[in-house]
Amino acid sequence: xxxxxxKRKTLSRKALVLVPLVSLAASFVLTGxxxxxxxxxxxxxxxxxxxxxxxxxxxxxxTLVKAIPLMLTGLGVSVAFRLxxxxxxxxxxxxxxxxxxxxxxIFWSPWLPAxxxxxxxxxxxAAAGALxxxxxxxxxxxxxxxxxxxxxxxxxxxILFSEFLYYGPWRDPKGFGFPxxxxxxxxxxxxxxxxxxxxxxxxxxxxxLLLWVVLNRTKWGFELSxxxxxxxxxxxxxxxxxxxxxxxxxxxxxxxxxxxxxxxTGISHRLQQGLSIGYGYTAIIVAWMAQLNPLAIVPVALxxxxxxxxxxxxxxxxxxxxxxxxxxxxxxxxxxxxxSLFAEYRVKVYKNPAKAAESRAPGGA
Amino acid sequence: xxxxxxxxxxALRAGTSLVYATIGxxxxxxxxxxxxGLEGIMLMGAVCSFAxxxxxxxxxxxxxxxxxxxxxxxxxxxxxxxxxxxxQVVSGLSITLFGSGFASFLGQRLGPExxxxxxxxxxxxxxxxxNLPWLSDIPVLGALFEQDILTYALxxxxxLAWFYLYKTRNxxxxxxxxxxxxxxxxxxxxxxxxKFLYTIAGGALVALGGAQLSLSYTPGWSENITGGRxxxxxxxxxxxxxxxxxxxxxxxxxxxxxxxQFRLQASGTTIPAGFLNMLPYLTTxxxxxxMTFWESLSKRIGxxxxxxxxxxxxxx
Numbered sequence: 266x267x268x269x270x271x272k273r274k275t276l277s278r279k280a281l282v283l284v285p286l287v288s289l290a291a292s293f294v295l296t297g298x299x300x301x302x303x304x305x306x307x308x309x310x311x312x313x314x315x316x317x318x319x320x321x322x323x324x325x326x327x328t329l330v331k332a333i334p335l336m337l338t339g340l341g342v343s344v345a346f347r348l349x350x351x352x353x354x355x356x357x358x359x360x361x362x363x364x365x366x367x368x369x370x371i372f373w374s375p376w377l378p379a380x381x382x383x384x385x386x387x388x389x390x391a392a393a394g395a396l397x398x399x400x401x402x403x404x405x406x407x408x409x410x411x412x413x414x415x416x417x418x419x420x421x422x423x424i425l426f427s428e429f430l431y432y433g434p435w436r437d438p439k440g441f442g443f444p445x446x447x448x449x450x451x452x453x454x455x456x457x458x459x460x461x462x463x464x465x466x467x468x469x470x471x472x473x474l475l476l477w478v479v480l481n482r483t484k485w486g487f488e489l490s491x492x493x494x495x496x497x498x499x500x501x502x503x504x505x506x507x508x509x510x511x512x513x514x515x516x517x518x519x520x521x522x523x524x525x526x527x528x529x530t531g532i533s534h535r536l537q538q539g540l541s542i543g544y545g546y547t548a549i550i551v552a553w554m555a556q557l558n559p560l561a562i563v564p565v566a567l568x569x570x571x572x573x574x575x576x577x578x579x580x581x582x583x584x585x586x587x588x589x590x591x592x593x594x595x596x597x598x599x600x601x602x603x604x605s606l607f608a609e610y611r612v613k614v615y616k617n618p619a620k621a622a623e624s625r626a627p628g629g630a
Numbered sequence: 631x632x633x634x635x636x637x638x639x640x641a642l643r644a645g646t647s648l649v650y651a652t653i654g655x656x657x658x659x660x661x662x663x664x665x666x667g668l669e670g671i672m673l674m675g676a677v678c679s680f681a682x683x684x685x686x687x688x689x690x691x692x693x694x695x696x697x698x699x700x701x702x703x704x705x706x707x708x709x710x711x712x713x714x715x716x717x718q719v720v721s722g723l724s725i726t727l728f729g730s731g732f733a734s735f736l737g738q739r740l741g742p743e744x745x746x747x748x749x750x751x752x753x754x755x756x757x758x759x760x761n762l763p764w765l766s767d768i769p770v771l772g773a774l775f776e777q778d779i780l781t782y783a784l785x786x787x788x789x790l791a792w793f794y795l796y797k798t799r800n801x802x803x804x805x806x807x808x809x810x811x812x813x814x815x816x817x818x819x820x821x822x823x824x825k826f827l828y829t830i831a832g833g834a835l836v837a838l839g840g841a842q843l844s845l846s847y848t849p850g851w852s853e854n855i856t857g858g859r860x861x862x863x864x865x866x867x868x869x870x871x872x873x874x875x876x877x878x879x880x881x882x883x884x885x886x887x888x889x890x891q892f893r894l895q896a897s898g899t900t901i902p903a904g905f906l907n908m909l910p911y912l913t914t915x916x917x918x919x920x921m922t923f924w925e926s927l928s929k930r931i932g933x934x935x936x937x938x939x940x941x942x943x944x945x946x
Contacts, residue, residue, distance in 0.1 A: 270715075270942070303739055351719050410922045411868075413666065413719065417861050418911040425911075429904030546730075549723055584747075586738030591731030598724035599706060602716035610715075 270610040277608045284604035285554050285565075285597075292596035299592065305585055314589070317578020318571035324578075326460030330532065332570035333462070334359070334524035334544040336469040339551030339562045340476055341520030344513050345398075347480070347493045347557050352514060354401065354416025355521040356545025357423035358394040362522030363529045364427050365393035367435070367446055367536035370453035370529075379452035386453050387526040394522015395515040397423065402514035406507040424541050431536050445537030455531035463531030465523070469563075472520060476559040489513055521545065543591075547573070550594050554601060569594060631769060637889040639773035643759075643847055645878075645885025646781045647672070647839040651863040652870060652877040653791045654835030658704070659867060660795065660808045661828035662936040663711060666722025668836050669860025670729020671703045675837025677733040677749065680844035680851045681740045684754035689845060692755075696841035697834040703729060704833020708826045715940040726860065737851050749851040756849035780842045784878075791874035804828060808934030811941040821941055836860070858911065865914045868921050871932040880917075884910055 297307035318328050338355040345352035369377075369386035377385060401415035430446070437447040455463045480486035492499040492506055499506050524544060529536055551569050555561035576590025606612070651668055658665045665671075675696040683692035707725050710716040741748040757778040765775035774785075795801040804824065806814040811821050843855050866880035891906045899906075925931045 351723075353723065404919060408919060408922050408926065410918050414861060414865050414918055415915055417858070418914050421858055421911040422908050425904045425908050429902050433902060433904070546727060550727060553720060553724075586735045586747075588731055588735035588738055592728070592735050595724065595728030595731040598720070598727065599710065602710045602721050602724060603714045605716060606714045 269613045269615060270606075271613060272610055273608075277611075280604065280608035281556055284601060284608060285556070288554070288597050288600035288604060289568075291600040292593055295596050296589075296593050300585075303585075305583065310579055310583060310585060310589070313579050313582050314572070314575030317582070318575035323460060324574065326462045328567065328570045328574045329462035329466060330460070330570075331544075331573050332567045333465045333469050333531075334528055335547055335551050335566035335570050336473065336563055337465075337524035337527070338521045338544050338548035339555065339566050340469075340472055340559055341394075341517045341524070342545075342548045343552035343555065343557040343559065343562060344476065344480075344520065345517040346552055347489060348510055348513055349493060350402070350405065350510060350514055350517075351413040352398060352401075352416050352517050352521075353413060353549060354398060354419050354518075354545070355524075355548045356541055356543065357416070357420035358397045358518045358521035359525035359528070359545050360420070360423040360427050360541050361397045362390035362394040362525030363536055363540045364423075364430060365522075366390035366526040366529050367430075367449070370449040371435070371446060374450045374452065379450075382450065382452040383455065383530060386530060387455075387523065390526030390529075391519040391522040394525060395519040398514050398518025398521070399511065402511045406510055420541075420545065427536065427540065428538075431538070435536065437535070443537075445533075446535045448535045449530065453530055454534055455527060457531070461532060463527065465527030465531050468523065468527070472523070473559045473563050476520075480559065485509075521548070547594060550598055554597060633893075635770050635773045637886060637893065638770065639776060640889035640892060641882050641885035642774065642777055642781055643885070644888040645881030645883075646777075646784060647842040647847060647859060648863055648866060648881040648884055649784050649788070649877050650780075650839035650842060651836045651860065652866045652880060653787065653874045654700075654832035654839070655863055655867045656832075656870065656872050656874050656877065657791070657795075657804070657828045657835075658832030659937055660804050660872060660934055661825045662808045662811060662934055662939065662941065663708070663825055663829045664718045664722060664938045665704065665707050665725070665829065665832065665836075666719060666864065667703065667707055667725025667729060667833075667860075668722075668863050669856055669858065670726035670733070671700050671833055671836045672840030672843070672856045672860045673733035673854075674699050674703060674729045674736075675840030676844040676855050677736045677740070677851055679837075679841035680754055681736065681749060683756075683845060684749070684752055687755055689755055689757060692845060693838065693841055696837045700837020700840075701830045701834040703837070704830045705826075707833070708829040711940065712822060712825050712829070715942070718938050718940075730854075734853055737853060750853070752850060754850065755845075757846040778846050780838075780846055788874060788878060791877075795874060805934075808936055811936055815943065821943075825941070836863075839863075862910060862914050865918050868931070868933070869917050872934065873932070883917075884913070887913060 300307040300310055318324055338359060342352050342355050366386045366389065369389045374382055397419060401412045404410035404415055405412040432444045435446045437445060455465060457463045458466060488504050488509055491504060492509055496506050528540055547569055551562055551566050555565040572590040572593050576587045579585045579589050580587040651672060655665060655668060678699045679692040679696040682695040683689055703725055707721055710721040711718045737749045739747050741752060745752060757780060759776050759778045762775040766772045803814060803819045806817065807819060807821055807824055815821050840856060844851055848855060862884060869880040870876035887909050894906060895903060921931060
């Protein structure tokens with residue numbers, strides 16, 4: 266028997282849709298085995314998760330609360346991933362944006378007109394996220410410093426910096442020793458739509474749509490896809506590779522930053538512990554499962570948010586660890602990666618080695 | 631004198647986990663496979679070895695379990711990137727995401743009922759430093775000989791790992807695979823088998839680094855016990871220029887930063903702890919920038935030429 270891989274000219278469309286779905290199913294089966302190993306009934310567990318995430322109006326709104334930052338960070342990292350710029354610093358970009366937004370909301374409110382406070386705070390937050398991503402982008406394009414490590418290291422720096430602020434100089438003197446800043450003035454509160462779900466949802470949906478249009482229907486999007494395929498080819502065609510990579514990564518950081526700005530203006534209304542709870546890492550799974558397609562990121566983010574909320578519920582109802590949701594998410598990527606082979610290659614199995622050689626020969630192998 | 635000795639002693643203890651992981655990843659990368667799953671593998675090694683030690687009381691068994699868990703996780707990476715030709719960066723990231731999620735799950739589940747099934751806060755058997763007679767009395771360098779067995783084992787592992795890579799036939803083949811797998815293949819090396827083998831062996835060492843944290847350096851289990859060490863190691867491999875003999879310098883550098891942090895905090899410095907805690911991460915970035923700059927001066931730093939590429943036999 267002889268297995269032969271033939272590279273497809275274009276990615277298989279069927280595989281693009283099927284692979285994530287099969288992977289999701291496979292993840293549920295594999296995690297189910299782990300559950301059985303720990304003496305839990307997988308069906309009951311998944312049922313409780315489903316109910317906890319989507320079983321009621323309240324559950325839905327809580328799932329949306331987590332889906333909003335996952336959509337924005339998922340969109341953010343996917344822009345960078347398209348260029349094979351491995352931005353795994355979404356967590357840090359989200360955190361510095363939360364810090365910058367808090368700075369505006371607290372310290373600019375005395376002189377900034379109330380009507381401008383929220384938009385300015387959010388924009389400054391997004392800009393901070395962009396700048397935080399800009400550092401590794403510049404290091405990469407000017408010095409070729411590996412961006413994976415720099416973006417990740419900056420996560421720790423950002424989180425430690427935010428902790429320093431809300432444990433230290435920014436700590437609310439009236440907060441009874443609770444680590445966190447004073448609450449933002451009302452003018453900096455993002456309106457809520459349902460439950461704790463806030464207007465950031467609209468921004469996330471519009472961002473997904475806009476990003477799809479930009480990537481698929483504009484010249485810049487076309488240039489980015491050429492760069493993503495081959496930087497060398499892009500250079501031959503006169504595309505300014507470095508400048509475009511930096512711009513795309515700034516956009517990536519700004520989107521991740523928006524997630525952080527909305528977390529502090531929409532949910533906590535102050536800078537405090539719990540801003541960085543791993544959205545920036547789950548974003549990687551969201552982006553990859555959506556195959557970097559902005560429109561697919563919306564439902565995938567909702568699903569991943571459901572796994573997180575469902576995980577919390579399972580902890581309360583069944584006493585199983587909330588990290589259940591993380592295990593399910595982590596499991597999805599393995600079959601996804603294995604399956605991407607089928608999107609890129611046509612796999613042929615020959616029983617007869619001679620025939621295999623024969624069919625390979627005309628290809629000029 | 632006293633101060634230098636104590637900093638060196640703490641630096642070694644803090645750096646031990648980094649050395650194991652650096653040597654492991656060096657071997658993996660020498661075979662052309664970049665494994666970004668270290669953070670997840672270290673976390674899994676830490677949680678599984680601590681749970682084993684807690685229930686069986688046997689540190690030896692705990693270490694064996696860590697090695698096995700690391701090998702198993704690296705085997706997933708090997709299968710995805712070598713057999714299925716998946717992107718090495720994304721596969722490594724998924725190992726880390728899965729590993730940290732699963733380690734957190736195990737930490738909330740493997741504990742005894744009395745502790746609400748959690749491992750956090752439990753005290754288990756731990757490795758204790760044993761002073762070597764005579765040697766530990768040497769001024770300053772005596773610090774090298776008041777360590778525990780996992781650190782002593784490094785004094786054997788480092789030269790061995792160096793010798794294997796540079797002075798044996800297998801080591802030569804390994805270096806050839808990382809540089810030019812086609813040629814290695816033509817030389818008669820079983821490239822696929824070797825890539826699998828070194829990825830798996832590397833993963834086992836990385837998990838041992840994680841076990842050192844939960845059994846010795848910061849005994850017990852806590853969420854995120856690694857604190858980014860898995861990522862720092864990726865930078866350390868570059869810093870050591872893919873040479874196991876140099877792994878010790880990076881580990882001492884980062885272990886030294888830890889030691890100085892302790893010292894400064896204990897002396898009641900006015901520098902906020904948050905900024906001191908940033909040091910390892912900022913240093914990692916500086917190390918990377920410095921190494922890249924060094925390389926740009928056309929000084930070859932020794933990255934395996936075929937690192938990160940999927941190897942296909944039919945491609946000519």
